[in-house]
Amino acid sequence: MPARALLNGEPAEGQALLDRSCQYGDGLFETIAVRSGRPCLWSRHVDRLLSGCDRLGIAAPDPDLLLAEAGELVAGRQTAVLKIVISSGPSQRGYARDPNARVTRWLRCDDQAERPAGTDEPLLAQECRTRLGSQPLLAGIKHLNRLEQVLASRELQTGRQEGILCNQQGRPVEGIACNILLRFDDHYLTPPLRDAGVAGTVRQLVIDKQELLDLPLRIQDTQMDALYRAEGLFMMSSLRGIQPVAKLGEHAYPLTRRPDDLGVLHDACFTFGGEPACAD
């Protein structure tokens, strides 16, 4: 007898829900800012996607095909958001992949619903009780297993746009949808992502271009109290660029504007090439 399915009570082919993205979160995604009709930091996003495919053992999509499809969806838009999802494809029940399944490639472009990234209005953030699990096998990659971020976002109080997530040892790792950068009087600091966290494209841009910073950059573990001692706290993401935080809980930061060095890197986040020296 053939399989039968009901989706919200209606008979359903159920093919889409057989995709392993739905069944197991077996895939990866990228969220990309579109400015001046072009996807920003494009090669960094593609590099991360391909690296994630390699780590999860998913056949990598053709980067040229991705760029062509992105171009088709972006056409006619100036400012938008492009999302790419790659999954290991459909399968029946069971954690083992179907070796004959075709990888699923899904791209979607829509107008940016939130305020456009690049504004200078500082964020309001809070500490989250939700802690990130410890899993070195998945740390760094932007996979589709995101229940921790979903639970953390449920904690956000009205008016707070971001939250600080700690690891199982109580050390801050990142924001809910951002990496974090702390500015102290003599250095910058961003936490390592050994056991948890997403290796954000903007974070990686800052690391690669750290010679443009006014202060040395340290990639090292820190504690929550250091977040309250910092001169400034910045959230880094594809859609936000490098955005200052005005308040963490009731604590107000002395520095709530982007210093010039971060401004250069922030602007670079919104170009196709994404390199500070490379005017689009």
Next chain:
Amino acid sequence: MPARALLNGEPAEGQALLDRSCQYGDGLFETIAVRSGRPCLWSRHVDRLLSGCDRLGIAAPDPDLLLAEAGELVAGRQTAVLKIVISSGPSQRGYARDPNARVTRWLRCDDQAERPAGTDEPLLAQECRTRLGSQPLLAGIKHLNRLEQVLASRELQTGRQEGILCNQQGRPVEGIACNILLRFDDHYLTPPLRDAGVAGTVRQLVIDKQELLDLPLRIQDTQMDALYRAEGLFMMSSLRGIQPVAKLGEHAYPLTRRPDDLGVLHDACFTFGGEPACAD
């Protein structure tokens, strides 16, 4: 401009892929054996599903509606597998749920592809290098974030049906799609699920009915070497019942048949009520 999407290169509405099961694994599932035309251990599966909804903050489906829909799909089949997926519904980008979204309820029934559970052929298992992450917030529930199990299943050598997964401390927790039960000369043991693992319905049946066991049951941490010292190793799942393991790697177990006490509990796994005293 309206959103546009491409699914494997074809223009796509993309509604199914906007479901948060696909985007973030934001949901839960159950896999249920159907015998004699009825879903086995039904109330235990529904209880776990509702408990998972509560922990993830997803509105719980109506159990009577689930049973009616299960009955509709099962009709005309004797031996089959029923899968239920509940997700937080569709949303646009962003980890925050849409408070107006309707929870997605998906049920699918198909004939059992693998050999039917309940056979006495012992399993061949192996140790997995993939370790389970440590995340108390998600431990126990059968959520859709299953990349660890996908990666572990990729390790299985030809002819091996199951693998032993350890936690970050190297202590065995469960199988890839089963819980584990060890028999020693003076006790049974199953590991706790504080930081990782799924609280299987069969495992819970064994715990609840432990007075039917010939030996006391301990729920306690153990080490890999204890798995090699045990008289017998058993895998517990809805589809397998309580199934003996013949070999773990090259190690052959002295006991490769189900003792009488486990036989009673195994048989109970394949009834609608799922209680040993309750003949269907």
